[in-house]
Amino acid sequence: MRVAVAGATGRIGSRTVARLRDHGVEVVPVSRHHGVDVITRDGLDEALRGAEVLVDVTDAPARTEEAGLQFFRTATTNLLTAAVAAGVEHHVVLSTVGANWLWSDYFRAKLIQEDMVRNSPVPHSIVRATPFFESIEVMVKKNTYYDRVHVAPVLARPVSTDDVAVAVAHVAVGLPLFGILEVAGPDVRHLDDLAAEVLTARGDERLVVPDPQARYFGAELRERTLLPGADARLGHMSFTEWLAQPVVHTQG
Template sequence: MRVVVAGATGRIGSRTVARLRDHGVEAVPVSRHHGVDVLTGDGLSEALRGAEVLVDVTDAPARTEGAGLHFFRTATTNLLAAAVAAGVEHHVVLSAVGADLLWSDYFRAKLLQEDMVRNSPVPHSVVRSTPFFESIEVMVERNTFADEVRVAPVLVRPVSTEDVAVTVAHVAVGLPLFGLGEVAGPEVRRLDELASEVVTAREDGRVVVPDPRARYFGAELRERTLLPGEGARLGHMAFAEWLGRPVVPANGRVS
């Protein structure tokens, strides 16, 4: 089986390639580093030649207003056209839990991406993930005002990028879902409590303030918006385990 992974240099993409190769799958990494640009389409036809499966774990490089919509509309258009031309039999795309409920540029863009994949002639699977552990740390930075971090006290099942990659790889080698699957972490926690644990672990003196009006990457949250539905695949790594690992500087990206 030949599986092309678009976005292969990101946190999820690199791990997905590794997990596929662990199981003897021919995983072909695709990114600008590999001479393929999903925004211009350069190199896509060659990369997808002979591929049975296309996995899209790309992410918008900027979080400015409109950037997400532009990226996902353009990249998905190019990926779908190349997939159809190459005769790809299964298109797997990574999205976010709450994409249909949250109103911000990023989540609207993810929903657009999902809709484009659903409406294409290529058999598809959409894997929605709850927030990555790393996104909690990025959120802390974005929601800091002076020495306070304002975070909505809502429920969430944060998940490790490794657990997400395992799920994406598993879906990629299976039959198309023709719908949604979800992956989440093993624990139900409160978002503000997780933020407090990050601040405490980093020992930077900031105080987390629960604020129902605080936004999550531009979106207003409700109590259960970030929780998956029943039947979600649950990962194994706990937030505390990840938090105890060496610090990786936040780069401002969700994934």
């Protein structure tokens, strides 16, 4: 099996490539580092030639309306066009749990990406992940006001990037779902408690303030917006275990 992975050098992409190779799959990395650009289409047709499966784990360079909408529309259009021309039999795309409820520019762009994939002639699978562990730390930085961090006290089930990559690779080597698989972490926690745990682990003395009006990357949150459905695939690594690991700065 030959699988092309768009976004192959990113946080999820690099792990997905490794997991696919564990399955004995021939992987074609698709990234600017490998001479392929999903925005300009440079090298894209050649990269997908002979590929049976296309995995899209790309992400926008910034979570703003202009960056998100422009990136996902352009990249997904180019990937789908190249996939059809190459005769790709299965298109796997990574999205976000709650994309249809998180009304912000970035998540609206992800929903548009999902719709484009559903409406294409290429058989598809959509993998929706709950917030990555790393995104909790990024949220803490974005929601800081002086010496306080405002976080909505809602439920969340964050997941490790390794567990997401395992799920994406598993879907890629299987038959198209023509639907959605949700992936989540093993533990249900309150988002403000997760933020406080990050600060404690990093030796940061800032105070976490439970704030129902606090945004999550621009989106308003309800109590269960970040939770998957009952049939979600659950990962193995807990948030506490992840925090205990040495901090590694990864591209993506």
